[in-house]
Amino acid sequence: MSVIIDPKDLIIAPDSNQSSAIYVREQQGKYQRIRRNIAIVLMTLFAILPWLTVGGEQAILIDLTALQLHVFGATLFPQDFPIVAGFFMVAAFALFFVTTWLGRVWCGFLCPQTHWLFIFVWLEEKIEGSRNQRIKLDKQAMSLAKTTKKTLKHLSWGIVSFLTATTFLTYFVPPITLYSDLVSWQWSGLITFWVAFFAVCTYGNAGWLREKMCLHMCPYARFQSVMFDHDTYVVAYDTQRGESRGPRKRKQDPKELGLGDCIDCNLCVEVCPVGIDIRHGLQYECISCGACADACDQTMSRFNYPEKLISFTSEAQLAGGITHLFRAKIIGYAIACVLIVVAMGVYWGARVPAELSVLRDRNVLYRVNNDDLIENSFQLKILNKLPYATSFQVSAAGIDGIHVSITEPVMVQSGELTSQALTLTADPEDIKLKVTPITLTITSEGQEPVIITQESRFFSE
Numbered sequence: 001m002s003v004i005i006d007p008k009d010l011i012i013a014p015d016s017n018q019s020s021a022i023y024v025r026e027q028q029g030k031y032q033r034i035r036r037n038i039a040i041v042l043m044t045l046f047a048i049l050p051w052l053t054v055g056g057e058q059a060i061l062i063d064l065t066a067l068q069l070h071v072f073g074a075t076l077f078p079q080d081f082p083i084v085a086g087f088f089m090v091a092a093f094a095l096f097f098v099t100t101w102l103g104r105v106w107c108g109f110l111c112p113q114t115h116w117l118f119i120f121v122w123l124e125e126k127i128e129g130s131r132n133q134r135i136k137l138d139k140q141a142m143s144l145a146k147t148t149k150k151t152l153k154h155l156s157w158g159i160v161s162f163l164t165a166t167t168f169l170t171y172f173v174p175p176i177t178l179y180s181d182l183v184s185w186q187w188s189g190l191i192t193f194w195v196a197f198f199a200v201c202t203y204g205n206a207g208w209l210r211e212k213m214c215l216h217m218c219p220y221a222r223f224q225s226v227m228f229d230h231d232t233y234v235v236a237y238d239t240q241r242g243e244s245r246g247p248r249k250r251k252q253d254p255k256e257l258g259l260g261d262c263i264d265c266n267l268c269v270e271v272c273p274v275g276i277d278i279r280h281g282l283q284y285e286c287i288s289c290g291a292c293a294d295a296c297d298q299t300m301s302r303f304n305y306p307e308k309l310i311s312f313t314s315e316a317q318l319a320g321g322i323t324h325l326f327r328a329k330i331i332g333y334a335i336a337c338v339l340i341v342v343a344m345g346v347y348w349g350a351r352v353p354a355e356l357s358v359l360r361d362r363n364v365l366y367r368v369n370n371d372d373l374i375e376n377s378f379q380l381k382i383l384n385k386l387p388y389a390t391s392f393q394v395s396a397a398g399i400d401g402i403h404v405s406i407t408e409p410v411m412v413q414s415g416e417l418t419s420q421a422l423t424l425t426a427d428p429e430d431i432k433l434k435v436t437p438i439t440l441t442i443t444s445e446g447q448e449p450v451i452i453t454q455e456s457r458f459f460s461e
């Protein structure tokens with residue numbers, strides 16, 4: 001079998017005409033079914049996750065005002081940035097892992113851009129008709145029928161875009177608040193702006209930009225070839241089996257005509273959302289959606305030829321060998337994912353539910369007050385990482401009879417950082433050293449108190 005994929009030499013198809021409109025033909029088939037099922041699961045999750053509550057809190061909420069991220073009962077603060085950074089690192093390495101193994105399946109089956117594009121194409125097809133009908137419609141002069149169809153299409157796109165934008169906003173604003181404010185026309189200017197912004201982005205991306213977003217704006221399309229190797233699965237056309245291509249009658253024997261299995265029906269090009277011809281080899285525009293494979297399988301079964309003239313395969317397999325799953329790169333990416341997850345687990349395990357910071361007054365080491373007692377001044381900062389407001393009692397140890405100026409419990413709201421001036425006072429007779437190590441402690445109220453300590457120093461004469 002001939003090899004048609006050279007991962008280091010991804011090409012731009014000679015006939016890929018990116019400047020003209022692409023009329024995508026809707027295609028049914030195995031890969032389309034897989035994508036649709038994945039879309040149903042992902043979109044259901046996207047829509048319902050903000051409605052779930054855990055312990056009375058929204059399951060997932062990005063509270064930009066309080067700078068908190070609520071994830072299934074856990075609250076993350078800016079200080080927990082390592083967890084968020086770890087999450088993105090795991091996501092990146094998982095993407096590298098999947099790309100090396102299965103090529104651009106993220107683009108074809110998981111990327112929101114692709115799912116929304118297919119939804120918009122589906123609406124287009126339902127309202128304006130099949131690919132040929134749409135081409136004809138666009139060539140027609142403006143008429144009532146054409147205006148009605150175009151209006152309905154853009155209206156349906158607008159509704160989907162608006163619903164997408166409001167659903168996205170429910171990750172930032174509780175859905176009950178967002179929708180009840182919408183019904184009573186009480187959206188603030190800021191909410192209105194962001195809903196309009198995300199709706200326009202969705203409409204523009206899936207309705208107009210479409211494949212141009214993948215071709216010119218998404219950086220992933222540019223560097224994915226670095227992860228490809230001879231065992232990476234890609235959508236590929238079997239040149240040796242397909243060529244020479246050419247039309248024939250169903251009952252004619254292609255061998256007698258000197259033809260391969262490709263009947264040159266052009267379906268694989270018509271269903272391609274990025275408008276390329278996979279028969280020219282692997283191209284960087286290809287998002288591995290498998291629509292051309294579905295279309296070609298359909299043609300092959302109509303002609304009683306074996307399927308998979310276009311299929312998900314590897315260069316190694318096309319060359320007659322086997323695809324190796326366990327490669328150094330893949331194992332390396334998997335190990336990196338596991339190590340980062342373990343590091344996140346360790347960080348989470350060591351995470352304290354409150355933070356105490358004690359800063360000395362840098363201007364004066366100590367003071368002698370009117371009662372001849374020694375005073376040291378500090379700035380006390382308490383961060384409450386608990387998911388509820390609580391009070392903290394402040395105490396100090398290290399010198400007999402040391403007195404703390406903050407005698408009342410300090411109330412700190414969930415996620416809030418409170419700063420208070422603190423003065424420690426001690427009798428010179430109880431101080432043995434010029435610099436005495438002391439321990440400051442905050443103890444939260446409640447049945448299971450949180451106790452946090454911080455070391456400092458007490459200066460005297």
Ligand code: SF4
Pocket residue numbers: 235268271272273274275276277278285286287288289290291292293
């Ligand atoms: S060439 Fe095939 S797999 Fe690639 S984007 Fe086009 S239809 Fe999808």
Ligand code: SF4
Pocket residue numbers: 237242245261262263264265266267268269279295296297299309310
């Ligand atoms: S769909 Fe299959 S048979 Fe038709 S042109 Fe494409 S490769 Fe050839």
